[in-house]
Amino acid sequence: MHKRIDGSQRRRIHGVRCTAPKPAAADRSHQHCGKYELRELPLQIDWQSYDPGAFHDEMIEGPGAPRSTAQQLAAYLESLDRKDLDGKKLAARLAIKTMGISFTVYSDGQNIDREWPFDLIPRIIAAREWETTRRGLEQRVRALNCFIHDVYNEQKVFRDRIIDPALILDSVNFRPQCVGIQPRHKVWAHICGTDxxxxxxxRFLVLEDNLRVPSGVSYMLExxxxxxxxxxxxxENHRIxxxxxxxQELFDMLASLSPRKQAYPEIAVLTPGIYNSAYFEHSYLAQxxxxxxxxxxxxxxxxDQVYMRTIGGLSRVDVIYRRIDDLFLDPAVxxxxxxxxxxxxxxxWLKGNVSLANAPGAGVADDKIVYTYVxxxxxxxxxxxxxLPNVPSYRCCNDSERSHVLANLDKLVVKPANESGGYGMLMGPRASAAEREEFARRIKANPRNYLAQPLISLSTVPILGEHSAEPRHVDLRPFILQGADSYVTxxxxxxxxxxxxSYVVNSxxxxxxxxxxxxxxxxxxxxGS
Amino acid sequence: MLSRVAERIYWQARYLERAENTARLLNVFSNLLLDLPDRTTLGWSDLVRITGASETFAQHYQAANETNLARFLISDPCNVSISAMLANARENARTTREVMPTEAFEGINELHYYAQSAAGKADDRSARNEMLEHIIESCQQIFGMLAGAMSRDAGYAFVRMGRALERADMVSRMVDVGARKLFAMLEDPAAPPEFAETWQGILWMSVLRSQSAYQMYRQHVRRRINGEDVVCFLLHNEEFPRAVIHNLTTISKVLPRLPNHGEVAELVNLARIELKHSHVPELVERGLPERIDHLQIHFAAIHDAISRTWFLPRT
Structure with missing residues (x-):
């Protein structure tokens, strides 16, 4: 009995030391309380000297002036000394390592399981502003699904001359095999990641819609x-x-797609395997x-029924959340x-015996030219x-817009219509003359495949640098679910x-x-209340 | 449960258990050698033999001495070292995260990184002991987390089967080496007969210790430690969780949770019957090594049947 009391006391003391905001100061002195000790140490974060330059900084409005939603966070961060901050950094790195949060990079013929690069300082968005953004995202995905369904069925959008059919029917993401299909709820893109x-x-602008196999949501959660x-x-001090x-929302959405009416539809996440860069996420979501x-x-x-091989033999699958590109889904087609x-x-799938999310062919709307029509x-x-507005864009397939693009390559960002991960882009203002010439050649050779946008001065947020907080550019990928109902993270x-x-945010x-x-x-x- | 997932869970449990047993073995062996006089014929090469990796060892190392053995079993990139086993366990865990309790995965992950970083401690005896003990504790902890958080469904059945079969196998290897060394000592003309009994005691005590069996043995067998009783205890004791028969029983008990378990059940039963009917005093006199070989053939057959029944139907 005596031992027990002793043990729990030790644990409690230990607990206080671990979670108290000023462990360093508390350790150092028996005489002073932590607060006094702290003032004598050099502070690491000083918002007075934080300078985002001409960019919109989301946390700090002017020297030493945090925006109203970020005031408490800013003050808290300023109150931490170097030792605290180093300790927090280390704790985050350890947590990421222990929790096994990783992503895979393929380089030099090898797959490397890397720790997820994470910055400690949270980014803050006001709930009121978010409410508008949320509505905009929901609206966008609804419209995109109407469009995809129309393209594979009635094709009213062509007859009403909203968009040139050639732009769609010649797209590498158009799947003629899907014409005439009626997926449940007429939804094709069930999971969308909009940047x-x-x-x-x-002001929030939409950069692109990822409708094929958008990834990243597990990292948001982790x-x-x-x-x-x-x-x-x-x-404790914020209402986050x-x-x-x-x-849970993802599960409910997927369950709502089940072709069989039963209490527990069998749902499977289809992964390319452990060598895929997003394997962690596939496993995480399934779990x-x-x-x-x-x-x-x-x-x-x-x-025409899909089964899994289980220890008890074959077992039927109702819904597949596939994380494999269309073209790899079925070697027979x-x-x-x-x-x-x-x-x-x-x-x-054609026979309606299994649901696929996202539906094959949904990628037809995941195209930077289609984006300009949203x-x-x-x-x-x-x-x-x-x-939500788009980023203003020039379509290179349009003659006059193309001439403008070619004449202003040094001011514009040029993007290929169908690449993801930030590959194959031209950052005009930062590119060499030779790079610009190369892109001019590519655009002329295949105008359909390119669009150009002015270089947007991306907003910044502070990250914890080596010596202080430093401004860095960010983007944001919310995830939108649509089944019977819709949901936005x-x-x-x-x-x-x-x-x-740098503007390059890809991991x-x-x-x-x-x-x-x-x-x-x-x-x-x-x-929602 | 998917066949592929079942297979990985099973192997993950086997690798974890194997890593733990290898750590035990190495720890006990280091201590045992301190107790035995220089002239005994017990040496580090015996340790390689227990793990069944003599050939691999010979390819990479020249002398079977403490440093080489410790490096070989702790950090060598080949498959028999503890760090390689833990890397395998972790890889299997990483690909079955969706069915494992999160804290267990985190435990395995952490242990894997620990083993990688602790490779340098192989050379120093006291650092090594501390490291091996940490590994043993962590493995126990991970199995504890699995036991505490996994539903008693098919997934957990594969954890238990993998662990039990691996354990039975490792224990039988330990008994085998103990017996072989005993014969060698008894026949060694250089060994002064007056010490033979003491050495025997020390040897068998170490075998027991390697399985954390010393205390339980003492409670069950109330007389001076001798080979016959130890072998009997480690092979035949139904109550002791590391005894071979206990582990075979464990497998029989979890089988009803799995579909199509007929063939495996039959093979396990066969192994149990044969084990029960072997008469230990005679075995220790002669024929124990052959008998152990025979047991291991049984274990291999059980493994093959498990694999055939639940893992293989893949194209």
């Missing part, structure tokens, strides 16, 4: 978990909208949903070389005004260009990420 940026005025481990004390219900994580070789199609897919899967689609299909995945001045190219908080102010009501 947003803020311009120099702090970023929150890491922040909770490292800064538990911050969560939780993100954890995403996997959180209690779904099976399957590889192509785990599935077999018999009589698409790429015959694919070893990732399942022969007969497409036919089973505001038109919103008006055409929904008869609404777009809530509060916030999303913030990607940050860790290199000073495969030196980007990192941050936890993203949608924070309610004093008078805000809980959304």
């Amino acid at each position: 947003l940026i803020r311009d120099e005025n702090g 970023n929150r978990r890491v922040t909770k481990r490292v800064f538990p004390e911050l969560f 909208l939780p993100v954890t219900e995403y996997t 959180r949903m209690g779904a099976e994580l399957v590889e192509g070789s785990d599935l077999v199609v018999e009589d 698409f790429n015959p070389e694919s070893v990732l897919g399942v022969p007969g899967l497409f036919q089973a 505001p038109d689609f919103i008006k055409y299909y929904l008869d609404e005004d777009p809530v 509060p916030g999303g995945l913030t990607r940050v260009a860790l290199v000073k001045g 495969s190219q030196g980007g990192g990420s941050k936890d993203t908080w949608v924070v309610m102010g004093e008078g805000d009501a809980v959304p």
